Amino acid sequence: MNAPVLPLFRQAIAQSWRSTLGWTLGVAAALLLYLPLFPSIGGAGSQMGQLIANLPPQLVSALGYNDITSGAGYTESTFFGLLGFALIVIAATSWSTAAIAGDEESGALELTLAHAVSRQQLVLERTLSVAVRLAWLALVSAVFVLALNSSAQLGVTAGHVVAVSAAYLGLGLVSATLGLAVGALTGRRIYATAAAAGVAVLGYMLNAIGSQSSELDALRDFSPYGWAFHHTPLASGADWGGLALLYGFSAAFVVTAVVALRTRDIAG
Amino acid sequence: MTTGSTAIELAGVSKWYGRLPSGHSALDSIDLSVEAGSVFGMIGPNGAGKTTTMRLLLDIIRPSAGSIRVLGSEPKSGGPELRRRIGYLPGELRLEGRVTGRSLLQHYARISGPVAPGAIDGLAERLGVELDRPVRTLSKGNKQKLGLVQAFMHRPPLLVLDEPTSGLDPLVQREFLAMVREARDAGQTVFLSSHILSEIQQVADSVAILRAGRIVTVSSVEGLRQSAVRRVRAGFADATPGAVEVALAGIPNLSDLVVKVSGRAAGGVTDITATVGGDIDAFVKAIAAFTIVDLAIEEPDLEESVLKMYGAEARAER
Numbered sequence: 043m044n045a046p047v048l049p050l051f052r053q054a055i056a057q058s059w060r061s062t063l064g065w066t067l068g069v070a071a072a073l074l075l076y077l078p079l080f081p082s083i084g085g086a087g088s089q090m091g092q093l094i095a096n097l098p099p100q101l102v103s104a105l106g107y108n109d110i111t112s113g114a115g116y117t118e119s120t121f122f123g124l125l126g127f128a129l130i131v132i133a134a135t136s137w138s139t140a141a142i143a144g145d146e147e148s149g150a151l152e153l154t155l156a157h158a159v160s161r162q163q164l165v166l167e168r169t170l171s172v173a174v175r176l177a178w179l180a181l182v183s184a185v186f187v188l189a190l191n192s193s194a195q196l197g198v199t200a201g202h203v204v205a206v207s208a209a210y211l212g213l214g215l216v217s218a219t220l221g222l223a224v225g226a227l228t229g230r231r232i233y234a235t236a237a238a239a240g241v242a243v244l245g246y247m248l249n250a251i252g253s254q255s256s257e258l259d260a261l262r263d264f265s266p267y268g269w270a271f272h273h274t275p276l277a278s279g280a281d282w283g284g285l286a287l288l289y290g291f292s293a294a295f296v297v298t299a300v301v302a303l304r305t306r307d308i309a310g
Numbered sequence: 311m312t313t314g315s316t317a318i319e320l321a322g323v324s325k326w327y328g329r330l331p332s333g334h335s336a337l338d339s340i341d342l343s344v345e346a347g348s349v350f351g352m353i354g355p356n357g358a359g360k361t362t363t364m365r366l367l368l369d370i371i372r373p374s375a376g377s378i379r380v381l382g383s384e385p386k387s388g389g390p391e392l393r394r395r396i397g398y399l400p401g402e403l404r405l406e407g408r409v410t411g412r413s414l415l416q417h418y419a420r421i422s423g424p425v426a427p428g429a430i431d432g433l434a435e436r437l438g439v440e441l442d443r444p445v446r447t448l449s450k451g452n453k454q455k456l457g458l459v460q461a462f463m464h465r466p467p468l469l470v471l472d473e474p475t476s477g478l479d480p481l482v483q484r485e486f487l488a489m490v491r492e493a494r495d496a497g498q499t500v501f502l503s504s505h506i507l508s509e510i511q512q513v514a515d516s517v518a519i520l521r522a523g524r525i526v527t528v529s530s531v532e533g534l535r536q537s538a539v540r541r542v543r544a545g546f547a548d549a550t551p552g553a554v555e556v557a558l559a560g561i562p563n564l565s566d567l568v569v570k571v572s573g574r575a576a577g578g579v580t581d582i583t584a585t586v587g588g589d590i591d592a593f594v595k596a597i598a599a600f601t602i603v604d605l606a607i608e609e610p611d612l613e614e615s616v617l618k619m620y621g622a623e624a625r626a627e628r
Binding site: 149150153154 | 367369370371372390398403405406407408418420457
């Protein structure tokens with residue numbers, strides 16, 4: 043009898059389809075609400091443009107609304123940088139903290155690890171399951187942006203949509219893998235949640251402060267949010283340095299999770 | 311599995327939490343050996359270290375000191391292939407989620423199989439658990455049955471069952487004990503724990519008594535029974551209290567004797583209560599001389615008596 047391929051991955055996906063569906067609907071709804079509004083409110087002479095021009099410049103920078111009058115700027119600042127960002131971070135936090143810490147607190151991890159599964163395999167398969175679900179959300183975003191591109195007069199290119207989606211996914215992965223690592227280190231869901239959501243909030247704040255002036259701009263280099271969106275990938279294409287940081291840190295957190303879970307006792 | 315070999319061997323195993331041995335200690339230098347193909351019971355009050363011992367065997371936790379061998383391998387280096395050969399029932403089984411019992415068991419079969427076709431249904435039928443209901447809607451007893459099915463279904467050479475009878479009603483307990491006997495007859499080794507000896511004394515070949523992280527004794531169940539204390543109560547017609555006292559005076563292992571007359575004056579019944587330690591034979595022969603109208607011999611509470619015995623010894627040592 044052949045050993046089944048990736049049994050823990052398949053179980054995680056099978057058990058989470060409802061939640062994945064819910065997040066998918068959330069992402070789709072956000073895009074369907076925002077993007078079609080662009081023709082009526084975008085453009086330099088539009089009402090939205092005038093409204094933005096009258097807002098305090100610090101607020102506009104903090105929200106990333108400087109470039110809201112272009113299709114790429116509008117899409118990035120309303121979805122990828124704001125509502126979509128919140129959605130993927132919350133999804134990443136809830137999935138990643140359930141994968142190890144939540145499972146351990148519920149007592150189910152003990153029984154799983156008592157079977158013919160190594161701890162490394164468990165961390166890697168469950169990480170993969172979270173990554174695949176986040177990638178799905180990024181893919182859904184990309185598909186909706188491209189589908190609405192012409193009707194909403196966004197004028198974005200497919201290559202740039204891929205670039206911003208990769209950054210968007212990377213940002214979700216940083217939260218998710220940190221949540222997994224802290225869960226593997228502590229076994230406590232509350233710590234994992236604080237870390238996964240905390241890194242996103244902290245990154246967002248650093249980026250918002252960094253966008254206030256050119257002297258503070260360097261702060262954005264320390265923010266995962268800045269790595270993803272500082273160089274506006276939807277308008278100007280992939281920021282390879284930023285992507286390397288996002289995916290590099292994610293990989294490092296996965297390694298941490300594997301080492302941490304292999305070394306410690308599992309709580310009963 | 312050849313008889314005579316050892317399925318589980320613990321030598322000087324300690325487990326403590328915190329940095330120093332002076333921290334909270336769950337196990338204190340345990341030595342234990344379980345013969346392959348036998349049924350070995352571990353008895354002790356809650357917190358004695360039974361669950362800790364079992365979790366060490368599965369590499370869920372690691373020992374602070376000492377060495378462990380399970381089916382010839384050390385649990386950590388044995389890894390998944392060793393655990394594939396062990397069926398484990400955790401002491402506190404918590405099953406949640408929307409999945410049905412069947413799909414949960416199929417999942418465990420994928421990560422510990424192979425499971426023979428029909429094995430899951432056969433075991434579920436024996437224990438009387440419905441497989442098509444979501445596990446979170448099941449009662450504690452039914453969850454426990456699912457836990458037993460997942461431990462037995464791939465016929466592992468070693469079964470490690472932590473409080474297997476907890477939550478099971480007496481009929482299912484009996485079925486479970488039959489499953490344990492069949493497992494032993496098929497050459498499987500069964501290592502189980504309970505805080506109530508009477509639940510497993512019918513099936514265990516040997517028993518280890520644990521108290522506060524130490525093994526106080528390892529013995530056969532028969533050996534325990536012989537040293538156990540029974541409470542007896544009897545009523546005699548046509549016998550004066552004095553005659554009864556004289557008849558029972560010569561029995562060395564009888565204590566706490568209380569004799570009194572109930573009923574009205576002459577024609578009343580002489581009642582006795584007493585404690586008999588170990589062999590019951592002399593007591594029964596002695597009372598056979600009278601007309602017995604009432605007799606009760608309490609089943610020995612082996613665990614309590616053994617713990618008392620060793621508790622007293624431990625106090626005496628100090």
